[in-house]
Structure formats: C-alpha cells, structure tokens
Amino acid sequence: MQLIILGSGSPIPAPDRAGPATLVRTSAGDLLFDAGRGVLLRATSALSGAVAFAAVFLTHLHSDHTTDLNDLVTTRWAMSLTPNPLRVIGPVGTAGLVAATEAMLELDTGYRLAHHDDLEWRPATVATDVTEGVVFEEGDVRVLAAATDHAPVHPTVGYRVEDRGRSVVIAGDTVPCAGLDRLAAGADVLVHTVVRRDQIEALGIPRLLDVLGYHSAAPDAAATAERAGVGTLVLTHMVPPVQPGSEQEWVDQAAAVFGGTIVLAEDLTTVDPAPAART
C-alpha cells in the first residue's frame, strides 16, 4: 500500500498546489479520494490516471473537492477502448452530482459519439451514496466510511482503507468528532485537512474567519491523531496557503500534541504506511 497526495491545495488557487485529491495504491488497484482542481495532471505524474482508478471516493460535495469530477468522467470514457464505468462513492448527494455532471457533459458526449465510429457507448458511471460501514471490498482491500463533522455542510464522510495489515485514513474536511476517532483508531496514517487559526484570526477577513468553525487547526488534527494512536499524520489542504519558510511552524503546532511522525504535504508527497514508531 502506498499513499500519494496528488493535490495539497485548498479552494485558494496556488501555482504549485493542485486541489484536494489523494491516491491510495492498493492490491486492488488505485483508489482516488476527492477530485480537486488539477487531479488528472498530478495523477499522471504519479503514473496513474482516469482509466486506472478502481473507484473514486468523495469526502463531501464542496466544489474544491469535486471540481474535476467531470474531467475524470470524460477522460476515462474517451481513453477506454471498451466500456469502463467509473465507480464513484460518496455521501448522500453523490449520485445526484454525478448525474448532473453527465448532463452537463451532454453536448461534448454528442460531439464525440458523432465523430468516432468506434465509440459506441456513452460515458458510464456507477455512483453510490454511502453513510457508514464497509463501502468497498475487493480482494484484500476494504474501505470503511464514517460520518465526519463539517457543519453546516452535511453529510460528510471520512474513509479508512485497509489492505494486508496496513491502513490509511482520509479525514477530509472536519472538526474533531467521534466518527473520525472511530475510523482513525490504530491506523498507520491519518491524512487530515488543516487551517492556521492564528493566521486567519490575524487576517480578520470575515469570509476566511468563517472557515475556522468547520475546519480543524493543526493542533486539532494532531489531537485526533494522538487519541487514535496513529503512526503518521499528514497535514494537507492548508489555509491560508503555506508561506515559504513557515513550513516548520505548521509541523511544530501539530508536534506540540502528537508524538508520531508529522508530514506537511506537498503535491506528490508519498508515504509508505508502516507500523507506528512513537516517541
């Protein structure tokens, strides 16, 4: 099993950070978690891509986590030589979002069907709305979902991927909550979106202050990781964007409450899950 942060960015555009997306390489194939801005560019760098994904999981339907879903649908369809439905799993609302995406692509679908004689099928998706429990099972791989807390955005879910004794948890956007605690318990790696409370409060911009209520600051994510006893905490989706030279501040804020390994993600940061080595 291998974890690759495809996009470490947030809704705020940044030249070197794609939108939220995480790839988990498993014995059952590549699993993608969220489909933010530029996901297929980074997937290509990781030698993966739209045709390769065994399934796509959405943590929630905020646009920064779903904006390139249309690119996945079209690219998989146009690059597959036989019908190859894209499996999409996410919180309630996901099936509707996927149907609306296919409707949005209707003109393009028509152009390509009319142009390519060998393309005799439409883009295909299998979308499933999920809440709790096992949501994917193939070979040795199991993915579990649990409700997270990103209120007022509802519903939202986190995921735990298990494969041959290793485990990775994708928290998505959430404040500390019981669902995430259950999911993360004893995991090798926890991937958690984070914000900087001190910097956002100092900026004092109302729309930015709003995000403090439904995101975890680095110490909050670290406290979850500590309670769960995970081995490695990966911080991603940093808001505001990480200022050059300030990387260690983010790590230090988390290290004050978490004794495991801390990784401040960049695009294509790669982690090989391993048993916890706690200090």
Ligand SMILES: [Zn+2]
């Ligand atoms: Zn969100």
